[in-house]
Amino acid sequence: MLRDPARLAAVPAIVARDAAQIAARTVFPAEPAMRADRLDLAIDWLCRTHDATGRQGSSKGFSLLHGWFPAYPETTGYVLGTLLEYAARRGGREDLVQRAREMGDWECSVQEPDGGIMQGQIGTTPRRSIVFNTGQVLHGWVDLEEAGHSGYDEAAARAGRFLTDEMGADGTWNAAVQYSGLAHTYDSRVAWAMLRWARRSGDESVEDAARRQLDWVCSRQRANGWFDDCVFKLGTTPSTHAIAYTLRGLLESHAIVSEERWLEAVVRTSEVLIRKLEVLPRLVANYDDDWKPAASHSCLTGTVQLGGVWLRLYQVTGDARWLNAGLKAVEQGAARQETGPWAATRGAIAGSFPVWGRYAPLQYPNWATKFMADSLMLHDDCLAAAER
Secondary structure (H helix, E strand, O other): OOOOHHHHOOOOHHHHHHHHHHHHHOOOOOOOOOOOOHHHHHHHHHHHHHHOOOOOOOEOEEEOOOEEOOEOHHHHHHHHHHHHHHHHHOOOOHHHHHHHHHHHHHHHHHOOOOOOEEOOOOOOOOOOEEHHHHHHHHHHHHHHHHOOOOOOHHHHHHHHHHHHHOEOOOOOEOHHHOHHHOOOHHHHHHHHHHHHHHHHHOOHHHHHHHHHHHHHHHHOEOOOOOEOOOOOOOOOOOEHHHHHHHHHHHHHHHHHHOOHHHHHHHHHHHHHHHHHHHHOOOOOOEEOOOOOEOOOOEEHHHHHHHHHHHHHHHHHHOOHHHHHHHHHHHHHHHOOOOOOOOOOOOOOOOOEEOOOOOOOOOEEEHHHHHHHHHHHHHHHHHHHHHHO
16 A cells, blocks of 8 residues: 655644544454455445345345345445446446346335435335435436436436525525424535536536535635534534545536535545544544544444545545545444354344444444445456556
């Protein structure tokens, strides 16, 4: 792995303090080595989440207590994009393309009359459309159309109209269509979907709304890189999962429209986190507004997602420090992949490490493995590019 000596320079005292605090209360075993077939195993497990529902969407995941969950519209929307990307890398595997189309068709069948996508897994009552979920399914429909599979533009247009009509002038959405009734900075990932759709459809009103949201997200960032409103519920601290959502939405939106303020916001937060990754055993699941650890477990989902953010930063900027941090984070998270004989978990990663940590305890969420697969593909691409 490449190393940049500048990464070790001028590490703030706060990072050293954090390392001492965590070392005093938590003992982490060494990371196991990653298997060469880690990506293949992850894709196979994502296929099992589809089979577990009778191929009616992707299961929310597997619980060690309750078994397979029902299909989850929100995350099915972006799981299908992972299958399409992997299929293209494996010579156009038609079995995976077929699964992706089935997932996209199923999403059309569960779209709400207002154009949104429901909160929660199938069976959740009462049903109501949620901004974030709608954005993730919009990503999936755009993925399918961009891959040459027609029939999803009408559903995407309805979703785009829902997201635009429910947004206020300040760039936030109506509380009635927000999870927990709150504005969230991680909805930058919704704005990214809106920009993708706007560029495809030519709908300038959707792009204008997406820009308002992204500008609002930047307005919630403090000088130290911390984002206010980066939580799922009041009274909690941001998880690395929510932080990664926020950063990736800003970064990919910058890649579409070249708005430098959005890129600068990603760099500001990332500079804090990669310093912590360098001196701590691993990133913890939560941080407070002074970037002090607020948990003793890791959110594996957030770790692999942040690795993907930094690898994309490397692709965008060419700065090797993002390559180094991205490779390290992805390898740490993927090293916790289950590789035993039990089919229910083989190929997946848990929400937390240890598995009983507070983020999705005793569960293997489908989105955790989806993001691991995405980041593994970026890992391989970036490593190959750096070694050429």
